[in-house]
Amino acid sequence: MAKSTSKEAQPDQHWVRFVTDGLVEKYIKIDDILSDGGAIPPYSGQFPKQAMKTLKSALTPDAHRRLSGRFRKYKYSAKHNTTTLTIKDETLQRLKAIADKARLGNENYDLILEYLMDPEWEIQTAKEHVAELKMPTGIDVHDKGQLLRAKLRFRASTFQYMLSLIEDAFKMGFLACKAMHAKKRTSAAIQEAANEHLDRLKGL
Secondary structure (H helix, E strand, C coil): CHHHHHHHCCCCHHHHHHHHCCHHHHHCCHHHECCCCCCCCCCCCCCHHHHHHHHHCCECHHHHHHHHHHHHHHHHHHHHCCCCCCCCHHHHHHHHHHHHHCCCCCCCHHHHHHHHHCCCCCHHHHHHHHHHHCCCCCCCHHHHHHHHHHHCCCCHHHHHHHHHHHHHHHHHHHHHHHHCCHHHCCHHHHHHHHHHHHHHHHCC
């Protein structure tokens, strides 16, 4: 019993960092606070149990559960040296497809990412497998531009050539739009015009 009391008397360093980093205030919104003044009472910066007991009477039940969950997740990540990686679901599915082709467990993302960063040429076959599946990407136009630039970082002339093609496509689209009657600017008509322009670029 004395051992448990001694342990509880030691400040929780994870909570100390959680508070010092301002995460309590970050995860509490104005609407979460029950008092009219929108202020939370002083709470322990060393002992999470005491702090949560104090905050329980000042916050809505949902906000209190959310804050408690945030701290548990923060503490788990700190103890196990993990971090949260946020990606689009489409990107996740592509990673799982690569893992499946390489016969890796598709839940061990450390292993999957290490596999992709390995310079061995044979990894290309797994990437080609995903390309053949034509799985959708979750990145937007801006991110696609960054990805293209990263791929062509050491081929500046090729990148400039790609930019000129994009500029040309924009101008062609603008002129085609002006020439087309408003009632005929349907999605199907626009896609057909875009396909014709792409075919010309491909030399078809």
